[in-house]
């Protein structure tokens with residue numbers, strides 16, 4: 209459904225010195241610098257897959273999404289989405305895709321969302337009957353029936369994002385590109401959007417490529433993740449595989465009956481924190497059983513818990529390692 213082959217994007221950026229003299233010089237002699245935002249990225253996504261697209265700020269995620277949706281042309285390489293070349297922006301292609309950007313909105317601020325939805329319906333040539341049915345179906349899935357009659361500016365951020373999703377899905381796209389769909393939402397609204405996307409994918413088998421800085425979105429929705437860093441692909445595979453590979457440590461949380469010094473504890477593993485009775489140790493996965501046995505034998509342990517480090521931390525480690533899968 210989505211194929212990218214050695215996709216590259218170079219942005220020429222004008223260089224201008226500050227101040228009036230800088231502007232004058234720039235007027236007569238323009239200088240440019242090339243920014244390689246995406247450098248030879250290749251991947252393939254099958255119909256119905258939900259794939260997380262991860263990378264630190266400036267990695268090239270939005271640029272890649274813009275190329276896949278035909279908003280910008282690749283500098284080199286090629287891509288196909290739903291069998292079409294995105295940059296040609298043919299109606300048959302546009303009818304099959306949707307792009308939702310968390311920080312951009314398409315609904316008209318002063319009108320009720322329902323009016324914007326009717327405009328979208330007309331743009332996509334959806335009959336009134338089909339449009340009403342589709343709005344009803346999606347509004348029910350999003351629990352948004354009441355709010356559609358209010359001006360968009362009066363909706364909460366979460367309600368607005370739900371209405372944006374409704375607008376983006378009116379024409380029943382087969383491929384959905386989501387750029388930070390839960391950005392800035394509170395925890396409840398994030399969960400609602402996430403659950404809606406999971407149900408939508410299950411019900412309609414839509415293919416979804418999703419970027420998000422919230423790991424809960426990724427762990428709930430995506431089995432597979434693609435990670436890019438400085439414009440290059442550094443991992444494409446199962447989320448679990450990524451965690452196994454980049455989380456070789458496990459965390460042991462200890463409650464002790466009598467305090468021990470960090471120096472004492474360092475022979476069991478890396479001491480992450482130690483405030484007397486409560487201790488957090490990092491231990492290599494391969495040495496976990498042996499270390500737990502030693503801790504229980506040597507120390508007055510009241511309670512012991514073994515935990516995986518948070519996914520955010522693991523992904524952070526992947527970014528800084530910049531390793532290729």
Ligand SMILES: Nc1ncnc2c1ncn2[C@@H]1O[C@H](COP(=O)(O)OP(=O)(O)OP(=O)(O)O)[C@@H](O)[C@H]1O
Nearest residue numbers: 219221243245263264265266267268269270271272
């Ligand atoms: N229109 C543009 N002109 C020049 N440079 C650009 C343009 N758009 C993006 N860039 C640069 O390309 C690089 C990749 O940007 P992009 O927005 O694709 O990253 P991103 O992974 O989506 O980041 P974020 O997570 O912060 O949204 C950045 O260095 C950015 O400054």
